[in-house]
Amino acid sequence: MNVTTELLDTLCAIAGEAGHAIMEVYEGDIAVIDKADQSPLTVADMRADAIIRARLEAAFPGIYILSEESRSPEQAGADHAPFFLVDPLDGTKEFVKRNGEFTVNIALIADGVPVAGVVYAPALSTLYYGGAGLGAWCRDAGGLRPLQAVRWDPSTPLQVIGSRSHGAEELNAWLQKLPCAHEFVAAGSSLKFCRIAEGAAHAYPRFGLTSQWDTAAAHCVLNNAGGAVLALDGQPLRYGMGLPILNSHFLACHAADANWLLNLP
Ligand SMILES: Nc1ncnc2c1ncn2[C@@H]1O[C@H](COP(=O)(O)O)[C@@H](OP(=O)(O)O)[C@H]1O
Ligand SMILES: [Mg+2]
Numbered sequence: 001m002n003v004t005t006e007l008l009d010t011l012c013a014i015a016g017e018a019g020h021a022i023m024e025v026y027e028g029d030i031a032v033i034d035k036a037d038q039s040p041l042t043v044a045d046m047r048a049d050a051i052i053r054a055r056l057e058a059a060f061p062g063i064y065i066l067s068e069e070s071r072s073p074e075q076a077g078a079d080h081a082p083f084f085l086v087d088p089l090d091g092t093k094e095f096v097k098r099n100g101e102f103t104v105n106i107a108l109i110a111d112g113v114p115v116a117g118v119v120y121a122p123a124l125s126t127l128y129y130g131g132a133g134l135g136a137w138c139r140d141a142g143g144l145r146p147l148q149a150v151r152w153d154p155s156t157p158l159q160v161i162g163s164r165s166h167g168a169e170e171l172n173a174w175l176q177k178l179p180c181a182h183e184f185v186a187a188g189s190s191l192k193f194c195r196i197a198e199g200a201a202h203a204y205p206r207f208g209l210t211s212q213w214d215t216a217a218a219h220c221v222l223n224n225a226g227g228a229v230l231a232l233d234g235q236p237l238r239y240g241m242g243l244p245i246l247n248s249h250f251l252a253c254h255a256a257d258a259n260w261l262l263n264l265p
Pocket of ligand 1: 039040068087089090091092093162163164165166187188189190208209210211214
């Protein structure tokens, strides 16, 4: 499947529709269901999942969809074919806290690489998207603008971004190893990658658990804005049904900062 502006437009429209359904729930009472793994689930997650699945199936018949909330029926050979990787509502804890930092995430994966990605933050009316060979873009109240990650300038503090609700002791140890001044900002959901893609932060080190659907779409946005999302061995995170659903710990940053950030003394 080719990554075209039409494909990105379709994914953006689907994310917009899911975001609309999420906001209907956000503006009313939010009933929380605790999933088996103790993570929260709301009717918004399920409604958004149903919309995304129905629209993707109609627009791209036969393409496998792996979502946090649902899976297509197994298909022979599906491991190697392009597929959609979806988190219909990332940042459910932020959604329940009503701080606006939650996103709809749709990625197209080919050969383990996210080649199209859409991240929509409906409460912020902000859409990020990117595609292989098509750059990365943000559309918000100010209009449409290209995204470009910014390399750290050693005369300024390193801007580090991390989870608002899921900390890890390893993050504090990593921050203490930095050879430079830094400022830490917390943010929920996949928005953290998008902040790097728009030059608002330099580094997102993640030592806590994430799953493939949490990162794939925003990984694609950042890749196409001059950034990278790398496991701690320096290899890009990869996606696939034959791979573990949990990601390795990783670092997201401008591609040119990866070497020193991954090799702190
Ligand atoms: N203990 C844990 N186990 C598995 N996933 C976890 C986790 N803690 C956080 N996550 C993942 O981190 C995501 C939230 O990211 P962040 O902490 O950066 O805001 C969650 O997405 P959901 O909100 O879609 O469940 C969840 O998938
Ligand atoms: Mg998630």
